[in-house]
Amino acid sequence: MLVKLVMELEDIPGQLLRALEPIARYGGNIQSIIHQREHKTPLGRVPVTLIFEIEDQSRLKRVLNALKSRNVLVTQVGEEVYTVKQTVILLGHIVHADIRTLVDRINSITGTRVMDLSLAMGGPRKESAARLTILSDSDRHARKAISWLSEFCKQKDLLLITSVGGPP
Amino acid sequence: MRLLIIGFGNLGRGLVESLAEKKSFLYRRFGLKPRVVGVVDDSGAATNNKGLDWRLLVKKAYQKAKVSAFPNYKRISAVEAIESVECEIVFELTPTNIQTGEPGLTHIKKAMKAGRHVITSNKGPLVVAFRELEHLAKKQGVEFRYSASVGGAIPVIELARKLLAGNEVLEIQGVLNGTTNYILSRMAEEGAPFDQVLREAQELGIAEKDPTLDIEGIDTAAKLVILSNAILGRDVKFKDVRRTGIARITPQAIKLAKETGNTIKLVGVATRQTVEVSPKLVPLGHPLAVGGTLNAVNFKLDLAREISITGFGAGPRETSSSLLGDLIDVCRTIA
Numbered sequence: 001m002l003v004k005l006v007m008e009l010e011d012i013p014g015q016l017l018r019a020l021e022p023i024a025r026y027g028g029n030i031q032s033i034i035h036q037r038e039h040k041t042p043l044g045r046v047p048v049t050l051i052f053e054i055e056d057q058s059r060l061k062r063v064l065n066a067l068k069s070r071n072v073l074v075t076q077v078g079e080e081v082y083t084v085k086q087t088v089i090l091l092g093h094i095v096h097a098d099i100r101t102l103v104d105r106i107n108s109i110t111g112t113r114v115m116d117l118s119l120a121m122g123g124p125r126k127e128s129a130a131r132l133t134i135l136s137d138s139d140r141h142a143r144k145a146i147s148w149l150s151e152f153c154k155q156k157d158l159l160l161i162t163s164v165g166g167p168p
Numbered sequence: 169m170r171l172l173i174i175g176f177g178n179l180g181r182g183l184v185e186s187l188a189e190k191k192s193f194l195y196r197r198f199g200l201k202p203r204v205v206g207v208v209d210d211s212g213a214a215t216n217n218k219g220l221d222w223r224l225l226v227k228k229a230y231q232k233a234k235v236s237a238f239p240n241y242k243r244i245s246a247v248e249a250i251e252s253v254e255c256e257i258v259f260e261l262t263p264t265n266i267q268t269g270e271p272g273l274t275h276i277k278k279a280m281k282a283g284r285h286v287i288t289s290n291k292g293p294l295v296v297a298f299r300e301l302e303h304l305a306k307k308q309g310v311e312f313r314y315s316a317s318v319g320g321a322i323p324v325i326e327l328a329r330k331l332l333a334g335n336e337v338l339e340i341q342g343v344l345n346g347t348t349n350y351i352l353s354r355m356a357e358e359g360a361p362f363d364q365v366l367r368e369a370q371e372l373g374i375a376e377k378d379p380t381l382d383i384e385g386i387d388t389a390a391k392l393v394i395l396s397n398a399i400l401g402r403d404v405k406f407k408d409v410r411r412t413g414i415a416r417i418t419p420q421a422i423k424l425a426k427e428t429g430n431t432i433k434l435v436g437v438a439t440r441q442t443v444e445v446s447p448k449l450v451p452l453g454h455p456l457a458v459g460g461t462l463n464a465v466n467f468k469l470d471l472a473r474e475i476s477i478t479g480f481g482a483g484p485r486e487t488s489s490s491l492l493g494d495l496i497d498v499c500r501t502i503a
Contacts, residue, residue, distance in 0.1 A: 087428050087449060089421050118427070120420035127416065131424040159416045161425075164341055164435050164448040164456060165468075 006076035008045035022066035029053040082135035084142040092158035094128045111137035112145045169202045175261035176209040181229035182484025188226045206253045213249040214238035250278045260288040269296030280308045287494045289316035291390045298397040313494035318391040321486035322479040328399040335469035340438045344391045346461035346481045347375045347382040348434040353459045359419045384413035385445040392436035412446040
């Protein structure tokens with residue numbers, strides 16, 4: 001199962017590592033960390049959103065207990081149900097295209113998240129390749145992500161390669 | 169059964185050789201006695217209303233000779249031959265022109281109007297005037313077959329229209345071009361760049377000197393138009409196909425695909441709404457993940473769910489399998 005967890009960490013060195021350690025210990029596989037220093041709470045804490053894969057509820061419970069015993073403040077826990085996984089490849093002058101915008105924009109689509117991004121740089125003046133793994137909670141959101149992506153690629157003159165037999 | 173063969177290039181010669189080789193088989197199994205009463209190319213026509221001598225035909229085919237090398241050949245055009253030579257079936261095997269469909273389009277129309285059954289491998293007339301030709305055949309009461317136009321030896325159209333007739337075909341996915349499949353397969357195996365593998369394919373005679381039709385997906389698009397019209401019952405034109413070729417594919421892209429258990433293939437996809445040719449990620453182990461110059465087609469169906477078929481998509485001998493299949497089918501239908 002994929003879990004989304006929001007916690008608030010004190011803004012002192014080592015806090016993030018302290019919070020991540022129990023997840024690794026119970027076999028969790030972290031897929032994204034969003035560290036929002038610019039959105040500090042009134043008490044000066046930094047909100048951190050984690051997405052990680054973990055085997056089952058009992059392991060999640062152990063993770064949460066471990067965080068509690070370390071005085072990590074967890075403000076939100078939720079299981080994310082992503083049923084559609086799509087892999088796409090982008091080809092072109094990708095470094096020039098704003099890859100960060102691309103990921104943020106896909107993540108802003110409801111029920112959709114970029115789980116993995118791999119870049120393979122081409123030689124000088126050669127085109128590069130990027131692979132994105134996109135998770136969605138429904139075919140509709142998966143289609144939305146792909147249709148936004150193909151529009152983006154058209155604008156930036158990137159070649160988008162989708163999977164054969166993608167979402168209907 | 170008297171046959172007139174228009175076009176004496178690779179496919180015409182391949183057909184002649186297979187007919188000669190299978191003469192006794194065709195008689196034993198189907199009671200068929202085909203006679204080639206004429207072969208025609210742009211140099212002229214060799215005709216004999218009793219049937220040209222098989223040994224002569226095979227010899228000329230083997231020598232890759234023009235028709236003008238036949239004794240007693242006449243300097244007449246294909247249209248004149250169609251109008252003057254008595255026969256039951258015309259094989260239209262001239263090269264494809266997907267812009268005009270010519271000269272094949274004129275040949276097929278003339279033959280139908282003369283009351284001949286027509287079997288063709290030529291994509292051009294089918295891409296340009298599919299519905300018109302189907303209507304004309306119906307109106308003239310003649311049979312019209314074109315299995316060899318898509319998938320070479322693979323009975324793609326027959327499989328869908330006959331054996332899967334009880335299904336609604338929801339989607340057709342196909343690797344329909346051997347040249348691009350060879351290039352992408354080699355790039356995946358060797359990690360070599362596109363230009364280098366293309367040159368290798370040209371040296372091996374797998375790719376043309378001008379590879380545009382293949383690598384830009386034009387050939388695949390033409391085949392997809394035919395499949396959409398013949399199987400999905402649509403009236404699709406070439407310009408309706410969204411098309412992207414393979415020239416931009418890099419070894420890095422294929423490597424990224426591989427890391428997630430995929431490969432990249434040039435795939436044609438047709439549904440009731442869309443017709444598209446583009447490079448696609450294909451999971452290794454998927455029916456379309458075929459190597460070398462192989463072709464593959466995967467049908468999505470309402471009852472059978474999925475049916476796939478793989479085989480050789482080109483080559484004179486392989487394609488003659490489809491031409492012979494059509495010949496036998498026409499003979500059974502009119503018997």
